[in-house]
Amino acid sequence: MSTPLLQALSDLAKPDTLPNPYPVLARLREASPFAEFDGALVVAGRHADCASVLRHPNASSQRGTSLLAPATTRRARERPSFLSLDPPDHTRLRRLVSKAFTQRTVAGLEPRIRAITGDLLTAAATAGQLEVVSQLAYPLPVRIISEMLGVPVEDHPRFAGWSARLAHSLQPGFGLPPDQAQALADAADAASAEFAGYFRELIALRRARPQPDLLSALITAEDSGDQLTEDELIATCVLLLVAGHETTVGLIANAILALLRHPDQLALLQAHPELAADTVEETLRYDAPVQLTSRVARGGLQVGAVGAPDRALVILLLAATGRDPENFPDPDRFDIRRGAAGHLAFAAGPHFCLGAPLARLEATIAVGEVASRIVAPNLAPGGLSYKPNMNLRGPDRLVVEFAEITSAGGLPVG
Numbered sequence: 001m002s003t004p005l006l007q008a009l010s011d012l013a014k015p016d017t018l019p020n021p022y023p024v025l026a027r028l029r030e031a032s033p034f035a036e037f038d039g040a041l042v043v044a045g046r047h048a049d050c051a052s053v054l055r056h057p058n059a060s061s062q063r064g065t066s067l068l069a070p071a072t073t074r075r076a077r078e079r080p081s082f083l084s085l086d087p088p089d090h091t092r093l094r095r096l097v098s099k100a101f102t103q104r105t106v107a108g109l110e111p112r113i114r115a116i117t118g119d120l121l122t123a124a125a126t127a128g129q130l131e132v133v134s135q136l137a138y139p140l141p142v143r144i145i146s147e148m149l150g151v152p153v154e155d156h157p158r159f160a161g162w163s164a165r166l167a168h169s170l171q172p173g174f175g176l177p178p179d180q181a182q183a184l185a186d187a188a189d190a191a192s193a194e195f196a197g198y199f200r201e202l203i204a205l206r207r208a209r210p211q212p213d214l215l216s217a218l219i220t221a222e223d224s225g226d227q228l229t230e231d232e233l234i235a236t237c238v239l240l241l242v243a244g245h246e247t248t249v250g251l252i253a254n255a256i257l258a259l260l261r262h263p264d265q266l267a268l269l270q271a272h273p274e275l276a277a278d279t280v281e282e283t284l285r286y287d288a289p290v291q292l293t294s295r296v297a298r299g300g301l302q303v304g305a306v307g308a309p310d311r312a313l314v315i316l317l318l319a320a321t322g323r324d325p326e327n328f329p330d331p332d333r334f335d336i337r338r339g340a341a342g343h344l345a346f347a348a349g350p351h352f353c354l355g356a357p358l359a360r361l362e363a364t365i366a367v368g369e370v371a372s373r374i375v376a377p378n379l380a381p382g383g384l385s386y387k388p389n390m391n392l393r394g395p396d397r398l399v400v401e402f403a404e405i406t407s408a409g410g411l412p413v414g
Ligand code: HEM
Pocket: 061, 082, 083, 084, 094, 141, 145, 239, 240, 241, 243, 244, 247, 248, 251, 288, 289, 290, 293, 294, 344, 345, 346, 347, 350, 351, 352, 353, 354, 355, 356, 358, 359
């Protein structure tokens, strides 16, 4: 790490920066697009540049092919999910899975999401405290994706560790000493192998006895006579399970934190519960749960005024784009009535987040229920800390004090 901008990039991973990376991101956005390592690394932080790269046919998702291939793991290369593939393989695999995540299919999950949210808040009321992450933001999406896939509820504790290790390895290794990068890659390899072994057994069980779940549907899914191979099936299941574990939790926690810090916006939401979906949209813009992604320039790629040569790694600072004043006036203001459409928190183009309708619905219900049922919520002193992940960034602890939690019908619980 030599130049000030490379230093700023590596600062994003520092424990002191994690609670508020936005001043550093603003600096990087204003300097962007810029190139480092003789052009092998290009950084984009402006909304227009990132939106254009995400939709560009020369922007490859096969990150392992870049000149600066980050610490991709051996097993990830052997068994890539479609997140890391380009057309035509990406198109084929995504089409096989996408039916399960349409707006309509997801809307059918609403009663179940409401029931789980209600139960979790009632349990918190009985316990007399709400630690948002462990008591609401984490268990809700994890239960939903596990039920969708058909993963037994008693196996959840095993996934938590594997999933966190895989998520950790997705971070770009800015400034990591080689031995630390290797240790992360080894831990991810081990987690990936454990996941694969687990799903191999579960797939054998479902082949013998199909159930009404997504795993059974994926086993039999066909597209123009094509079926998922066993490795593709495993990579897809791991992708969905990790996405379901590590992203929506950040969205729910970030939204609740922003409301606690902006009591006028919380009061507005309480007076207008129909603004819950807008609150979620504004949170995605204001405090993105996935802070950055990357692409590889295939045969050269223009990023604003900077030309990225073949195989350059292009870092896209998604969280910086949400605060770009060119697109969002007064961008550091949290305003649930702003109409934040057009943010890039779910990316854009062919890899636009497949789980966006599900994440939006889960977060809208959770945030709406918290606003309507928790009386006089406050962030507890010392009640906030962040997990050590600069990319899938979010609190690992968020303690809310409250006067009471009412039942869904408005009566106190407990
Ligand atoms: C707030 C929650 C979420 C956020 C912010 C988020 C964000 C993203 C982003 C930025 C990408 C694009 C990555 C890239 O192309 O480089 C992505 C892709 C993806 N997401 Fe999400 N995600 C969320 C929730 C979910 C959920 C709940 C699921 C499913 C259970 C999911 C499944 C996927 C899949 C399968 C892809 C790959 C799509 C493709 O490569 O075609 N995501 N997500």
